[in-house]
Amino acid sequence: MSTVLALGVLTGCSSAGDKDGGAPQAVEASAGTAEEGVKPKASAKPTETARPKAAPKDGRIGDAGTTCVLPVSFEAPKEWKLTGVSDEDAELFRKVFGHPTLKGACELSARPTGVIGFIRVWTTDRPDASPRQVLEEFVAEEKGVSDPEYSELTLGGLPAVEVVYTQRSVLLDEPTRRRDIAVKAPKGVTVLHVDGVESEDAKVVIPGYELVKKTMRPAA
Numbered sequence: 001m002s003t004v005l006a007l008g009v010l011t012g013c014s015s016a017g018d019k020d021g022g023a024p025q026a027v028e029a030s031a032g033t034a035e036e037g038v039k040p041k042a043s044a045k046p047t048e049t050a051r052p053k054a055a056p057k058d059g060r061i062g063d064a065g066t067t068c069v070l071p072v073s074f075e076a077p078k079e080w081k082l083t084g085v086s087d088e089d090a091e092l093f094r095k096v097f098g099h100p101t102l103k104g105a106c107e108l109s110a111r112p113t114g115v116i117g118f119i120r121v122w123t124t125d126r127p128d129a130s131p132r133q134v135l136e137e138f139v140a141e142e143k144g145v146s147d148p149e150y151s152e153l154t155l156g157g158l159p160a161v162e163v164v165y166t167q168r169s170v171l172l173d174e175p176t177r178r179r180d181i182a183v184k185a186p187k188g189v190t191v192l193h194v195d196g197v198e199s200e201d202a203k204v205v206i207p208g209y210e211l212v213k214k215t216m217r218p219a220a
Contacts, residue, residue, distance in 0.1 A: 061106070063220045068106030070123060071187035072158065075215035077208035081109045099141050102134075102191060110196075110204050117196035117205030119212065124189050131161045131182035134189045138180060144168040145178075156217035159184050179209070185218045 060066065062073030067082045076082060085093050085104040093104030102122035110117040124134060132150065139148055148165035160183040166175045182191045192212060196205035 060215070068121060070105055070121065070190055070219055071125075071185040072156075072183050072190045073217055073219040074212045076108060077110070077211055079112050080208060081112050083107045083109070098143070099138060101137050101141065105190075108208070110208060113204050115196070115204045117202070117208075118194075119205075119209060120193045120195065122191040122193070124191075125187070126189070129184075129189055131159055131184045131189055134191060135161050135163055135180060135182035138182070138191050138193070139163055139165065142167060142178075155181075155183055155213055156215075158216065158218060160216075181213065183216060187219060 059075040059078070060073050061068050061076050061082060062070035066073075068084045084106045090104045094100050094102070097104070097120070099122060102124050105121045105123045107121070108119040122138070126134075132152070135150070139145055144167050146166045146168070148163050150161055150163045153160050153162060160181055162179065162181045164177065164179045167178045168175050178194065180191060180193045182189055192209070194205060194209050196202045
């Protein structure tokens with residue numbers, strides 16, 4: 001098994017949703033190991049939300065009518081592929097990535113730029129939940145996490161919490177720096193999880209993540 005393939009099986013690092021109407025390939029690649037036998041149900045007519053698309057012309061997603069409808073809106077990195085997660089595949093997303101407290105909303109893949117990296121977006125509509133509470137629950141559901149450092153900030157006038165931590169790969173037995181952010185808007189809390197495998201990939205993935213933070217605002 002090649003290093004790239006091995007990483008893909010463990011962390012879901014494959015190109016997002018190359019098949020119309022299915023879950024992102026990250027889910028399909030991980031299903032055989034994380035949840036044996038869990039597969040997206042075949043659909044006679046693919047749902048529009050599950051189709052991979054290029055970034056919209058205005059660069060923003062999250063607003064009504066965009067690829068991923070979210071509580072927040074932000075500018076997607078140029079050339080990244082966007083894949084919405086249908087309601088049908090959201091449960092699979094939870095099982096494969098191990099986040100039962102949240103709903104998978106969409107995946108942004110940097111694969112078209114030539115690197116392996118993702119920003120996966122999760123949501124919850126719990127009105128009483130703070131971004132810190134949601135983010136702490138998210139990190140607790142991740143495996144192999146150590147030394148999490150939380151910081152509070154404001155993005156687009158919205159309260160947010162960012163965490164940076166070390167996560168050890170079970171397959172390669174190597175530590176990787178991760179970062180996630182939770183943002184609370186009137187329609188709910190959104191969590192963005194950054195998944196970039198190698199240092200060279202981080203040169204593309206991290207600037208994409210910073211663009212998302214810089215352009216964050218409540219969804220219209």
